[in-house]
Amino acid sequence: MxxxxxxxxxxxxxxxxxxxxxxxxxxxxxxxxxxxxxxxxxxxxxxxxxxxxxxxxxxSKETIHVTLLNGLMETWVEPLRALRDDADPVEALMAYVMTKLEMSRTMPRESRLFANEILQGAPRMGPHLQRGLKPLFDRKCALISGWVQAGRLAEIDPAHLLMTIWAVTQHYADFEAQVAVLQPDRRDGWARAERHVDAMFRHLLTP
CATH class of the missing domain: 1.10.10.60 (Homeodomain-like)
Structure with missing residues (x-):
């Protein structure tokens, strides 16, 4: 049986x-x-x-892996999905940046799981990226572009802005071992990271 x-x-x-x-x-x-x-x-x-x-x-091992990735994808895109047209553009994007940074602080394993999948060519997540992330990414790029055209944001490339946010914030999780060597005081390191990332993106976004 x-x-x-x-x-x-x-x-x-x-x-x-x-x-x-x-x-x-x-x-x-x-x-x-x-x-x-x-x-x-x-x-x-x-x-x-x-x-x-x-x-x-x-x-199978693959079933476990896909189950983890599917759950992670929903968590990963929810802050991006939350960007709304009626929000203040700079503050909305800064909230997104800091949420992504906090996710790297509290969810480093999940970030590395996703990074490993992408580095292997996304063999299990490719369809999810196409059907789920790509349409959402395009909608949010259009939203940001509208903010730029209305003069509510500085002149930026929406697609590369989002990818830069991901690159900067997820670095702290994906390269955690290196960060730990370079910034051994974890609490002070994170406080400084938050101040730096906030100042950098706020300067970039403010008209």
Whole structure:
């Protein structure tokens, strides 16, 4: 008899807890080793479970990876989705910048998981990028372009502004090991990073 959970039946609390436990362990392993370097054995060990038990909840390493990426994508794009036409352009974009920086501070594993996927050519997230991120990106670029044309923002390229925001803020997560060596006082380093990033983008955006 197949003991795999019935997808039509609501998972029990224990099943939900074990799925979260596996995903949390997998996030550690994937963010450190990448998809190719990660193994089900390593994920099971990190979760404190047997490999067969992990496979009871997820049928493959790829299924776990895609589950993590799908959840992360929604979290990652939500601050961009929140940019609205009725907001003050400079303050709205600065709030977005600082939210992205805070996400790098609190979610470094998630940032590295996504970065590793992109560096490999986005083999599992390619369709998600095309169907989900690209239309949203185009809409927000049009919004920013409208702000620029109305004189409410400095003359900037909307697409490269967004990519620069991502590059600057996610650096602190994706290169965390290097940042830790160069700025060993973590609390002071983050305070200085916030001041610098705020000043840099505010100067860039202000008409």
């Amino acid at each position: 197949d003991a795999r959970p019935d997808p039509e039946k609501k998972p029990s609390r224990i099943q939900q807890r074990n799925r979260r436990r596996i995903l949390e362990a997998a996030l550690d392993v994937f963010s450190a080793e990448g998809f190719r370097g990660a193994t089900l054995d390593a994920i099971a060990e990190a979760a404190g479970m047997s490999k067969p038990n992990v496979l009871y909840y997820f049928d």
